[in-house]
Amino acid sequence: MGNISSKTSSIEKDHKDLANLLESAKFGRWEKVWEIIGSPMNERKSWMLNCCPENRRWTVLQQAVWWNNTEVVTKLLQFPTIDTYGKAKEGKSEIGDDGGLTAFEIAEKFKYSGVSQLLHNFVCGIEEQEIDTFHAYGREIQNQELGLLRITLAAYKNTFHPSVIDSSKPLAVVLKDIFMGIDTTNRWKTVRDKLSESVFLACTAYSEELKNCESREDFFKTIVNVYTDENTRLYTRVNTALRRQRSHGYRPTAEDLALGPYILMYQLLLMFWLKLEKESKTTYRKMLLTKDHQEKYKKGIKFTWLSFVSSSVNPTKAIPFPTCEPEEETCTNVTVFEFDNTCICQWQPRNIEKFAMYEEEERVYPAGSQFYITNRTVGNGETRIYLKLLSS
Structure with missing residues (x-):
């Protein structure tokens, strides 16, 4: 990963692919879905399966449940990256309020017994991945595209960086551009609202707290404050998500991706917010x-x-x-x-x-x-x- 000197060339392409993926799943165009994510034996961008990007409430798996498509659900469950614990964002569908429901719970609400049984019998092991906190500096780390921040930018590009990202810029420069936009315009309100939507999938209480921030400074302060709450141990989940990153075979969970916008915002504050002073002492x-x-x-x-x-x-x-x-x-x-x-x-x-x-x-x-x-x-x-x- 390095000190975020990663390339940004793939962000725009991933943003478009994510939009196409979720739209295709919404309208049942499954051939297009397989074209983007590959197959269980030949994965392309299968990490996108657990992603619920801006302006979407359901993942690909949840959309397959809505279609009551047992064949598609069966194939999705064969992907090593699939996370059946992913939750829907706040909102309503034919079954009423489905915010916070997993794919299995959505199937149960619809009374889709076949799909429900598939999900009930499935053993999801994505959270059992081996995690190491130590990463020796070398070519692999230098060349790694900072997985979670890059994925978050692809999923929430219009929120954080509405204009086209200059692929020649290193990620650190892009992040500074993003912070300047949030710090000097009303874009912070859009970021606040989208971040609140996403955090809802991992920590409902903080979702509401973030949504109620009435000023940019309150929003920034709250981002820092919630990280230090011993009761929810949000910091443990955030850092587990970051430590799960790797150059090859990266398999982010649904919660990792849901925490992505919060993690990105906290990273921006730690790097660029002047009210957080640098420490030079031991x-x-x-x-x-x-x-x-x-x-x-x-x-x-x-x-x-x-x-x-x-x-x-x-x-x-x-x-x-x-x-x-x-x-x-x-x-x-x-x-x-x-x-x-x-x-x-x-x-x-x-x-x-x-x-x-x-x-x-x-x-x-x-x-x-x-x-x-x-x-x-x-x-x-x-x-x-x-x-x-x-x-x-």
Whole structure:
């Protein structure tokens, strides 16, 4: 992924393909659907199956349910990328209010027994994907098109970037253009409304909170504030979505894609909102890692963290938390990351303290920040890893 130096050439094409895909599914033109996404054995853009873009309420699978087409539903369930947990956006259909309903629940409401049975018997494993937080810097990371942000721009292009995207611009420049448009025009209202619609699929309470923002600054503050809410742990789901990205075989879940507009907006604020000041002092992050995971962090290595990364200027407030999955070995290896943030660049961590829900003296790095491991020590029951923030 790199520091968002990714290409933007595919965004316009993906935007058009998504529009054609959902329109074709709406009108039952399934040959066109297969032309765009491929087949279960020869996938092209099968990640689009779980996408519910701007101006649409249902995914391809939900549209197939509406058609009561057991043959199409059967074929869709054969795609490794399919996520049957995806929910419909707020709105009504022949069955009344169907906002928040999955494909199975829609089939049940319509009393389509054949389709309903197919979905009821299907075991969806897309959320069981292996996730790694460590990505060594190399050609694969350099060349990776930042999956989730790029996909979000394709799905919500008219919301975030109504004009044609210049494919010669790197993604970082496109993101700055987007932020300037939101920060200086009334486009923030459109972004707020579309973001609220999308977040509804993952967190209903925050959907309403975002929708009620009456000023641009309130909207920006709310984006930061909801990230820090310990009760909903939205930050965990957001960062899981970001860590799921990869160069090959990327399989975003429906919730990953629903959180995309929120993630994109938070990334814009961390990179460009001047009210989030850059931090140049040393910051700290404490984590509980598996031994194998801990051993990946070796002196002299460059690596990328694909997610947003929280740290604190106060080492006593750098509270440890695990990153391993429940089925893995117990995370008992205390690891302290000590960050050198003296590199003056767009990737310095931002001070979110004024807008956070809790006082943790928190500093957050944008997603995709890169680091160089300058040293590693072991003592007092912990491993300390010294990192230097890189500008690119």
